[in-house]
Amino acid sequence: DAKTTQPTSMDCAEGRAANLPCNHSTISGNEYVYWYRQIHSQGPQYIIHGLKNNETNEMASLIITEDRKSSTLILPHATLRDTAVYYCIVSGGSYIPTFGRGTSLIVHP
């Protein structure tokens, strides 16, 4: 499965959009991009996934570039409860879901 690269940390003002990038330059044709988040001391929470089209659900939007080498998770109106570590995972043929170090997002008042 393709490896991913994410910034270590980001911060965002409450009420503003949080845009979390992920690089997956070695992604192959049938691999999906999955996003999760983990709030302190809780189990990770599934957010959204996609293949090549942009996706939106009640939690977030996922924008995947045309070449599929990177993606951005967008939280449109961040709240303090969105403070968490966000993980981007690519799932493909070998199917060993591997969590990288993720991005620690801090939403401040």
Place this chain on the structure above:
Amino acid sequence: DTEVTQTPKHLVMGMTNKKSLKCEQHMGHRAMYWYKQKAKKPPELMFVYSYEKLSINESVPSRFSPECPNSSLLNLHLHALQPEDSALYLCASSPRPDTTRTREQYFGPGTRLTVT
């Protein structure tokens, strides 16, 4: 029912004890997973069960023994653990492991294990 439950929430055990962690889901998911997470680190995959069969074992020591009695239940049997095995143990499930588009994982809250 859209959740994964794990029991117990907390467990303290001595190095000579035998204990078990339990995980349950009633979403009809056909893949289940065990992860280990140390403080300030990402979850590390331990085992994957696909259609009730063990499909991935990430070189986990034999003192950890997984069991999947049926499609809803996953156990992790613990024996002769070491203090360094103290961690948060997470269980997850996903709808179908055989297609890349149906592998979203739903996690339980975890069992906080302390080995003394």
